[in-house]
Amino acid sequence: MTTHLPPHPSVRRSRIWCVAAATLAALTLTACAPRGSDSEAAAGGATGEPVAGDTLTVAMPSPPTSLDPAKNDAAFVSYTLLAYEPLIYRASDGRLRPALATSWSYVGTGNKQLDIELRKDATFADGTPVDAKAVKASLEYVRSSQGSSAQLLSTVKSIDVRGQFSLSVKLSSPNPMLPDVLTQSYGAGQIISPAGLADPAALTAGSKSFGAGAYVLDPSKTVAGDHYTYTANQKYFDKSKQHYKKIEIRVIANSQAALNALTTGQVDAAVGDLTTAQQAKSTGLQIARIPTIWQGLNLIDRSGTVSKPLGDVRVRRAINFAIDRSAISKALLGDNGVPTTQVAVPGGDGYSKKAAEQYPYDPEKARQLLAEAGYADGFELKVLAIKLAGMDAVVQAMVPQLEKVGIKVELTVASDAQTYIAGASDGSFPAVAVGYGAQPVHILGQGLFLPDAPVFNGFHSKDEQLISLYEQAAAAPASKRSELDRAIIERLTDQAWFAPVTFAPVFYYARPDLGGVKVSPDAPVASPLDWYDTK
């Protein structure tokens, strides 16, 4: 699941930039729900009794990339989840709950077949039943579409209809996270009706919604890019989940304008960012936040192809020892950041106490390691950053600390995602700045550390031990997986593939009496379906 990165104050140079940050961040960076138990969330939540509400108005910083669930970027999933019921629903505490599917389980060993039972009383908004055939057609459409969810289903070998309401999804390689992929957090799990699949133009243009969700899009009260209106679906199977007659999402790119709209009662909840967090707190709004996007350096040239020193693990470790994470986090994010030495969020899947203690700030140790590796006089390191959501600020803050131990950083700052992607993947930079959402380790691997990860493993580094652990975890039963995921994070941290600095938060603001506004390490992106009025 992708999420909006809050633009950092130090890069708040122009409003246009802020709009750019909101959009680009959402488009380029991926954040997803890590699994875990305890919560870092400073979650609010009204305590009054739930009552039926009339209209819920929510402000989002960017419009969706598409109203077709298969093509919409997961950052904008709120726009489609209201109208398209998922197979499985991820609640705000991160637990998976039945939605169109009443039950699901892996069959046999190795997480290669997921059997799904569907509820029998669900229909699409047009009245056609949601049966196994319709679900199969929708999943196959997502898999063959050119959308951002397609790769999540790329290992699906076949979908077998076993009965009117039962189906099996068979995989070519183990994937323990398939139930997560089938939640509302991704477009893949949001089921599209046969009528929608038969009319791709209307599906893409969003002239109508084709789901079985709690709400339907009202095109007559929607202006693309400005506001989207959803009215309660009369045919929805569980009326108790329709907390409102109408939900409106308004696109407000400027976070100050969003806060103004919230303060004056024009909207009930909004996605916030660092620039307005303090003000939101002082005006008595409810704030739910969770540190979830790790920022720092991705030391991609791990075999020393263009930067020989980086090929030596001692040098990569030296970089990790040279960083004063607390100071950088405090300076850039105040109390909102969580300094980190690993890419797993505290309380999330794979989080390791051992990894957390591996690299205390120790410049002396860094110099010593560099000397052992033969770089007592230091070396020059080319780094690519991007002017986006504070990612360049984090790297800029690292530069003097690295110079203190003798590593001279030659920093290039790209101003757009395309240049950044090219530089990160064509081998011209041995290290790149990164901002990446915490994710379950299995999904993290596909985007971040497996040899074929498209952007963030630019030199296709391969570590046999890591791959072996990853394969074991992928095929392991749930009870054994968390231990293996932790071992993967420990291996990544020990081999110093990255130099993470801090976790930046995602914010939600809401009026004080709105209920259900919560986020957790398991569900950092809130769903408006969970929110309700209180008295």
Place this chain on the structure above:
Amino acid sequence: MTVEIAAPPVESETSAPAATTREGRGPLLSFLLLAAGRAVLCVLLVSLLTFVLASLVPGDSARSILGVNATPEQYAALRRELGLDQPLAQQYWDWLTGALHGDWGTSTVSGGSVGAELLVRGRVSLVLVVFAIVVAGVLGVGLGVVSAVRQGRLGRFVDVVSLIGAAVPSYWLGLVLAAVFAVYLRLLPATGYTPFGESPVEWFTGMILPGVTLGLTTMPLLAKQTRDSVSDELQKDYVHVLRARGLGERSVLLRHVLRNAASPILTVVGLMVVGLLSGTVLAETVFVLPGLGSWVVTATLAHDLPVVQAVAVCFTLGVVLVNLAIDAAYLALNPRARR
């Protein structure tokens, strides 16, 4: 009362359309033909320029839609689907022939018809610009005339306001006005647009803050120009003659001085309206109006070329039409230009 005094010469800053008149053709016709020719050329050039510049910006809409984690095959397939793999000249030609037939294409991001949305959003921007012109016009001309007549402190006040106005960014002014009138006093809505058909009252109150923001930032220029032009006119002999003939001060000012001072003021109004068009980008972002300005920002970031093209052509047409109207107004105001 008729006064036979000839109007003093007016320094026309137009391209003197009257001069291009040939025998057999009315000055108006040749003026219109020339203007139309220039307009077409201008729109063509701007659309071509936008196209070329947009293609030079790194990235494309396929990348915007897919995000970074898509495979190269997915990326290539979507580029094909969107026609982005065609040569640039071909893409431009396809767009141009479509646009000439009234088909503005579909947004590569939302898949919606650009033409249909252009109408919806164009209306919002037009209303915003009209509100701003009314605010800037009434305040600018009013302040300018009053300070020219009274001179002294008021004149200096207008100068100071002009300087401040030129220095204050409309974005900042918008946020301050919203903080005071919407958040603190709760008099006006902080954001959003209500269509006139839905609620005329909300439509009006919703446009006040954006209109005033945009109007106030352009007003000082107009006030200063009005003050200077009216002051100049007031020094001229014909004013003394008119007064000597017993004409009332109000009549001298409104019927004669303002009319003669109007040409340079009109030039400023022209510049102002062009500035207002680009000002809509910020005002619409701050007050969250679904107009052309906010649309072009999101479209540019998403490399949504059909939308960027359409808005660029719209704004160009706006500028061309405003210039045309100003030229026509010169003709109407200045009898010499008609000869």
